[in-house]
Amino acid sequence: VIVLSVAALMWYGLIRQVVLGFPVGNNPASDAVLILFWIIFGIAFPLIMLKWTKLIVEVREDGLYIRFTPFHLHYKKFLYKDIKHYKTINYSPLKRFGGWGFRVNFKGETGYIMSGKQGIELTLKYETVVISTIKPEKFIKGMDAFQNDDL
Missing domain, CATH: 2.30.29 (PH-domain like)
Structure with a gap:
């Protein structure tokens, strides 16, 4: 649940800010930082957890x-x-x-x-x-x- 929650949050942030153009939060990260976090916590982390579990x-x-x-x-x-x-x-x-x-x-x-x-x-x-x-x-x-x- 925790892994999927973090991944979902990263996907939400990416879609909202990078795709739709609405900033996430009061002090949003740059699109490059958000994409990096999305790759790490939205894709790599869930896949690694599935492999190691x-x-x-x-x-x-x-x-x-x-x-x-x-x-x-x-x-x-x-x-x-x-x-x-x-x-x-x-x-x-x-x-x-x-x-x-x-x-x-x-x-x-x-x-x-x-x-x-x-x-x-x-x-x-x-x-x-x-x-x-x-x-x-x-x-x-x-x-x-x-x-x-x-x-």
């Missing part, structure tokens, strides 16, 4: 670790001891969460969604977390293997 999900010995780069600096961990239940799911990101990215819906569920319609659903003590993945069965098998090692 990724969801890293790791199954580890003690739990499931996720990191939504570049927004999370550290991994968020869901320890097995805190997970009551987990399963693979097919869902619509648009219907369930209103889109893609880091989302919280009206039911209080948290979604870490990049693409596709498959994922894993973690039922924790106080919340439900949905994590998108193109191979949910692999994550379930990995989680099952670590859970069985503890028995």
